[in-house]
Amino acid sequence: MKLEIKDIHKSFDGNEVLHGVHFSVESGKALGLLGRNGAGKTTTIRILMDVFKANSGSITMDGKPFHPKEYKIGYLPEERGLYPKKKVREQLIYLAQLRGVSYKEASDSLKHWLKRLGIEEYENRRLDTLSKGNQQKVQLAQTLLADPDIVILDEPFSGLDPVNSQILKDVVLELIQDHKLVIFSSHQMSYVEEFCEDIAIMNHGSIVLNGGLKEIKRSYGQNRLVLQLAGKTPEATADICRQELLSYVSVYEKQKDRVILELQEGRTKTELLAAIVKAKLDVEAFMDYEPSLTDIFVWKAGDEA
Missing domain, CATH: 3.40.50.300 (P-loop containing nucleotide triphosphate hydrolases)
Known part of the structure; x- marks a missing residue:
C-alpha cells in the first residue's frame, strides 16, 4: 500500500x-x-x-x-x-x-x-x-x-x-x-x-x-568535514584553521571536542588534507560530516529559536 x-x-x-x-x-x-x-x-x-x-x-x-x-x-x-x-x-x-x-x-x-x-x-x-x-x-x-x-x-x-x-x-x-x-x-x-x-x-x-x-x-553534510586536533579545544582548533587553512575552509560550527569545516568553493577534500599535513597539525580525527536529525530539524524548523 x-x-x-x-x-x-x-x-x-x-x-x-x-x-x-x-x-x-x-x-x-x-x-x-x-x-x-x-x-x-x-x-x-x-x-x-x-x-x-x-x-x-x-x-x-x-x-x-x-x-x-x-x-x-x-x-x-x-x-x-x-x-x-x-x-x-x-x-x-x-x-x-x-x-x-x-x-x-x-x-x-x-x-x-x-x-x-x-x-x-x-x-x-x-x-x-x-x-x-x-x-x-x-x-x-x-x-x-x-x-x-x-x-x-x-x-x-x-x-x-x-x-x-x-x-x-x-x-x-x-x-x-x-x-x-x-x-x-x-x-x-x-x-x-x-x-x-x-x-x-x-x-x-x-x-x-x-x-x-x-x-x-548526505546532502546536508556535503562539502562539510569534521576535524579534531590532538590536545586542542574546539576554540583552539577553530583559531588554527582560520590562521593556517583559511584559503581551504571556513569554520562552520564548533562542537564539544571538534569543529565542523566547510570547504571553500572550488576546493577539494584532498587539497585540504595536503594543507593539514603541510602545516604539521596533529590530527586526531578527520572525516566527512554527517549531521544528526536534530541538527537538520533545527535548521529547517528552528526559525523562531
Missing part, C-alpha cells in the same frame, strides 16, 4: 493553517512526521482520519481516493483518551468492538498484546491505578488491538523508562516488518532516526523538507 497526501489546505475561521501539505508513506516503512508544537501535524493526522475535512487537496491509497472507513487505523494520540476509572479489559474490548472486531477476536488480541507489553497482570485493574508508563502501554495495546493496516504513533515513548522503551522499539520494528503502514511523530529524534527511512518536516503549516533520511543527511 502507498498512502499519498497531496496539496492539502485547511483553514479555520478564514485562517489557513495548512498550506499545501504533501508527503507519502508505504507499507513496510515508517515515515517520521516532524514539527514543532503548532506546526500542523495533528491537524494533518485528523484530516487523514476524516475527523476534519480539508478545504482542498486529496489523499489517495495506491492511486485511488482514500476512504478511512475502508481501512483499519490504529491511532495513538499525544493527548491520551482512555477512561481512567474503567478497568483495562472492559474498555479495550469495548473500543475494539466499536471498530468491528468480534468479542472473541478482541479478547484473544487483548491477551496477546497485554502479554507482549508485559502488563497482563493489570487486565482487571482500573486504568488510573497504573503508573504513567503502564498507562501508556495500555494505550498502545488499544492502538494495536484491531490489527490495524495503518498505525499512527504520536509521541509513543512519552512516560516510558528505558526498559519499556526497548519493548516499544521492538514492537514498532515488528509492525514495520509486518508491512504495516506506519506514521511516527516524536520530538525524540533518536527514535525517528532508528525507525524511519523517510521524513517530512513541517513548519508553520507547510512541509519544509521531505524525502529519504539518508539522502537528506
